[in-house]
Amino acid sequence: MTGAERDARTFEEAVNALPLIDHHVHGAFRVSLNRVAFERSITESDRGLAAATTSFDSQLGFAILRWCAPMLELPPHSSPDEYLARRAELGPEETNRRLLGSSGVSHYLVDTGFATGDLLDLQGMAASSGGHAREIVRLESVAEEVAVGASADGFAKAFLDRLHGRLENGAVGTKSVVAYRHGFELDPARPEPGAVTRAASAWLAAIDAGQRVRLTDPTLLRFGLWSGIDAHLPLQIHVGFGDSDLHLARANPLLLTEFIRHSEPSGTPILLLHCYPYHREAGYLAHIYPNVSFDVGVAVNYVGTQSAQIVAESLEVGPFAKQLFSSDAWGPAELHYLGALLWRRAFSTVVGRWIRSGDWSLTSALRVASLIARENAERLYGL
Numbered sequence: 001m002t003g004a005e006r007d008a009r010t011f012e013e014a015v016n017a018l019p020l021i022d023h024h025v026h027g028a029f030r031v032s033l034n035r036v037a038f039e040r041s042i043t044e045s046d047r048g049l050a051a052a053t054t055s056f057d058s059q060l061g062f063a064i065l066r067w068c069a070p071m072l073e074l075p076p077h078s079s080p081d082e083y084l085a086r087r088a089e090l091g092p093e094e095t096n097r098r099l100l101g102s103s104g105v106s107h108y109l110v111d112t113g114f115a116t117g118d119l120l121d122l123q124g125m126a127a128s129s130g131g132h133a134r135e136i137v138r139l140e141s142v143a144e145e146v147a148v149g150a151s152a153d154g155f156a157k158a159f160l161d162r163l164h165g166r167l168e169n170g171a172v173g174t175k176s177v178v179a180y181r182h183g184f185e186l187d188p189a190r191p192e193p194g195a196v197t198r199a200a201s202a203w204l205a206a207i208d209a210g211q212r213v214r215l216t217d218p219t220l221l222r223f224g225l226w227s228g229i230d231a232h233l234p235l236q237i238h239v240g241f242g243d244s245d246l247h248l249a250r251a252n253p254l255l256l257t258e259f260i261r262h263s264e265p266s267g268t269p270i271l272l273l274h275c276y277p278y279h280r281e282a283g284y285l286a287h288i289y290p291n292v293s294f295d296v297g298v299a300v301n302y303v304g305t306q307s308a309q310i311v312a313e314s315l316e317v318g319p320f321a322k323q324l325f326s327s328d329a330w331g332p333a334e335l336h337y338l339g340a341l342l343w344r345r346a347f348s349t350v351v352g353r354w355i356r357s358g359d360w361s362l363t364s365a366l367r368v369a370s371l372i373a374r375e376n377a378e379r380l381y382g383l
């Protein structure tokens with residue numbers, strides 16, 4: 001074995017043993033899932049499955065049968081029926097314990113703002129995984145919580161009081177889903193207080209008239225974003241790939257360029273989440289603007305064995321000190337487990353190739369692995 005080959009193998013072992021900080025994730029299901037529910041939670045589509053198709057016929061489905069089956073004491077490449085029968089036999093608690101407990105994640109930074117009814121809460125995630133869990137506060141959810149019962153004049157104060165209460169209670173960052181609610185073609189400037197009150201007045205009147213409580217008003221969305229900037233904690237922004245609530249073209253992070261420029265003097269870190277298929281655009285923004293970092297979570301799961309390609313592309317112009325690990329898992333603990341496993345495999349494959357060719361030293365490779373696996377998150381979130 002050559003020295004470079006030995007280094008590449010040492011590197012692979014080190015990456016497998018690295019404790020990860022999953023900086024954007026949701027809870028795991030604490031309930032049992034029938035086949036339809038499971039299949040619906042391994043696709044980002046919220047439409048019914050097309051006739052005669054199964055979500056298992058996908059990179060993610062194949063990755064579950066390959067990598068999660070052995071965790072349930074089944075052979076790799078078991079059938080979906082065998083897999084789901086064994087999963088049902090073990091039950092949600094044991095399935096979560098095995099999959100979360102084996103992912104090597106020391107900290108989950110959990111977005112608590114979306115469809116949490118059937119999911120483990122922070123304590124549940126910590127207990128099932130044996131790690132730590134901290135909260136990320138979703139700005140639009142805070143607005144929706146205080147909208148019921150607020151007056152137009154009192155909305156801004158009620159929102160800020162609720163937000164700061166959550167942040168003082170141990171949350172480590174904020175998150176915006178403006179991509180889902182409007183898209184990034186927003187006026188980048190901070191809205192005037194009068195404009196916020198007028199927008200709140202119109203929104204609260206619509207809620208009184210029976211409209212569903214869902215924040216889509218661009219002025220109030222901007223107010224939320226700027227409140228995140230003012231909080232001086234990392235502001236996560238959903239970018240790219242997501243369900244059909246999203247118009248993908250309006251979730252291109254380049255549309256955030258003016259907002260990034262406006263918010264730059266604050267020094268508040270902006271974390272572009274997921275980013276696929278705009279991870280190269282995100283890498284560019286992280287390259288140019290000191291306050292921008294990014295991840296390729298969720299894509300790594302959905303592209304399965306192609307994840308080495310996504311990770312390689314993220315390591316083009318994206319600075320190494322401005323990339324973080326995330327799974328963006330929501331629901332089945334398979335997604336939490338695979339997010340970690342596929343990222344480790346992808347990172348080892350890509351960087352291992354550069355060690356073998358002599359382009360990267362083992363020392364530099366180990367340092368970059370540690371930055372992306374946890375040190376960048378420790379620094380940005382103050383963990």
Ligand SMILES: [Zn+2]
Nearest residue numbers: 024025111328
């Ligand atoms: Zn997410």
